[in-house]
Amino acid sequence: MAGIFDFAPAIVLLPFLSFLIAVGTALSGRDLLPKGGAIPGIAATGGSLVLSVAMAAAVAGGEVYDETIYAWAAGAVPGSEGLELTFGVLIDPLSAMMLVIVTLIALLVHVFSLGYMNDDGQTGLPRYYAGLGLFTASMLGFVVADNLLMAFMFFELVGLCSYLLIGFHFREPGPPSAAKKAFLVTRFGDYFFLVGVVAVFATFGTAQFVGTESAPGFPVLAEQALHGEFTANTFLGLGPQAWFTVVGLLVLGGVIGKSAQFPLHTWLPDAMEGPTPVSALIHAATMVAAGVYLVARMYGFYAVSPTALGVIALVGGFTALFAGTMGVVKRELKQVLAYSTISQYGYMMLALGAGGYVAATFHLLTHAFFKALLFLGAGSVILAMHHNENMWDMGGLKDKMPVTYYSFLAGSLALAGIFPFAGFWSKDEILFETLVHGLGGSPLLLLGYAFGLLAVPVTAFYTFRMVYLTFHGEPRTEQAESPEPVRWNVKGPLAVLGVLATVAGAVNLAPVAVLTGAHVDFLHSWLDGGFSALTVHHYEEIDPYASAYLGGEVTTVLLGAAVSLGLALLGLGLAYRLYAVPEPVEHTDKLGSVKGLLYDNYYQDEYQVYLANRVVLPLARAADTFDQGVIDGAVNAVSSVSLFSGSRIRRIQTGVVSNYAALVTLGLTALLVVFGVLGGWLL
Amino acid sequence: MSDADSGSRPRLKLGGHLAPGLAAVALFGVLALVFLRASFGEAAGFEQGASITAAIGYAMFDIDAGAVPGESMLVAFEIIDLVLVAALAGAVMLARTGAGASVVTALTDGGRDSESATIADSVRELRDTLRGGEE
């Protein structure tokens, strides 16, 4: 069957090809490609985007695709059926949607890089575009992965690429350190993920997300195991329910690391050391999105474990608020955006934990657009400001950079959740889902709802503090008075994303659907298609939540929307009062000691460094001592024994033939005697 | 010659250097013990008046005419021919003093040619250098 899906691997391979081309160029050491290798990258991501859209169109037509491309290891385990480790492609509504997002953002980031990197005269461009290509390819491979192990491998590749790109300016002190931190912190989470992958294999004998009728994927098997239709191997003496929770939480470790959730969020603000287009890619479409996407991908597995869902919801809700408060006091433009990213992914985790699968996916979609927009806008500002990121040195850029300003404003309104921008719809749906499921007998979710609700005004406040400080008022430095003009390749992506950030909410107007009864919740219907085990209504059947309303569904919808919008406007208004003046001052000083606490990120870095120095380092030293002393000692002892005996025994080899002849003679005599006695013909 | 004083008669030289010979004596003891304890039947012997020498000749050239039974040795004969030639060639090769010396000089002067000796010295020098380089 030669259909459009046969081209699915090309989506991944095209950016990989551009990576290879860029690496070849970099290795040749000559300027072989125009624009330092940007053209192949743009062509490849453009091609991937076209293919992704074609996939999405085919999925919209009701087709889905799940094929194993290549089995790279297969073996029989004694006492059980064989394991097969494969690469495969899974195209269903979720991955098709994600493919479009990733390829679109990657394309725009490539175009933007023309302005940000090439026009700015940066060096090492082939290396940069090689990193971008590989980054895109790994994320796309992760998105289409049809089993958990393949997902893990591409997950790791994404981490590697983030390391390479964050540390792009490796001659300065900051970026290499930030890159190492990002790598190590996410690797800490990935360690649990790896254990989780092995646990999934050991438990179910497969890591397929979907599988077939006869051999279903592990989410379905988990469900069957709970109904007693399938016997899963559980360990540690736990029952299926408890064991699945353990496995789910292990995998969640990787998610928390990659999606920068508390307490492994500390790498993300530092990752701002990378070039700004890379930050956009990391935050909007690739690295950080990977974690949330993974939970969504195997949502059927989490849905059967109320404990795991509860943990996800609480971690998400707490992170949303926690990160938001830290963003309030930051001086650098990108730092504020970094904390907003952590906070927004917290919302997505909250939604996933609260059973709002559609809401989380929706927020992933809208966030990808408006966060990419904000980062690219910030990149435009930074470019204009000659790489000065301090917001207190800006001001008054509104009139000089109108395209940047209006698109940035659209993104900010979306981020703050102001009606009718994209972020409003998705955030409102998250809070709504959390609220109704919380009211439906899960008081834990009400706590998560409270966190999420409190984060709304905080988000609006820091977002508009950023906008006012950057664009409004009087220019506070000479740079801000005469910013560098930016070209079409910066403005183009900004315009595209600005439009998307404004209207993307229209894909799922759930509140409108509730109010008017019109079927305008397109995303809901979209995600309800495809494999029956991966549909929304299936998830709703198996998740442990019930819904309850405050005086009817319509009332709850209106109330929830009004509250969150009101709080957002409150935060916005506060920011307007404090910072939308010609000469803003640092109000953060009024916070007193709290300012220091917030500014130092609640001393998160400090306690993690303390843990590393005081706990991990001695532990590693002890292990090293044990290794050097006991293990190596035993090995060395064995080798020294054989060395010593060898040095003695080799004296037999005198080099004198007479001695050899004597030995041969004696040996022959001894052999004759032995055989003679044994054979009975001697004596 | 100092040997002239002690006479040309060989003398038995006893001493500790004969100790390894005990191994040979022991081997002989074991062998003799085994052989003497073994029992053999009556020997078949050859026919009266049969020519053994002729039979060997016939056997060696695979001619079925001998009076005494035997196996054909034609192939072995050819192989030993080859072996002898190879041994001769090998001996000459070993006897050659160096790369420059011809077979003829090696055979005529017994390797005492001065030029050849120089080559042998240089080879030894080279070898010493190599050995020194390994240390």
Next chain:
Amino acid sequence: MVPPQYYLVLAAAVFCIGVFGLLTRKNALLFLMSVELMLNAANINLVAFSYYWGNVTGQTFGLFTMALAAAEVAVGIGIILVLYRNFKDVDVTEAATMRW
């Protein structure tokens, strides 16, 4: 009729005299002679058992052994020449460099 045992013991004696020579002498030329003795001990056995079986093969083989001995001596003399050239002596205990 001489029983085969006597031949065997004679052969063993000749062989062991050869071995004795190998073990106690240092001169390479004497080594060659000792080896010759050992080979001829084998020849004695071949001839003895040729008579024992009434078959001429053993005697034929004895001839081959002699040819082989000739080849051995040719090579052996060559080796001794090389030995002398390298160590200025035919003492086999001098040539003890191929060891640890």
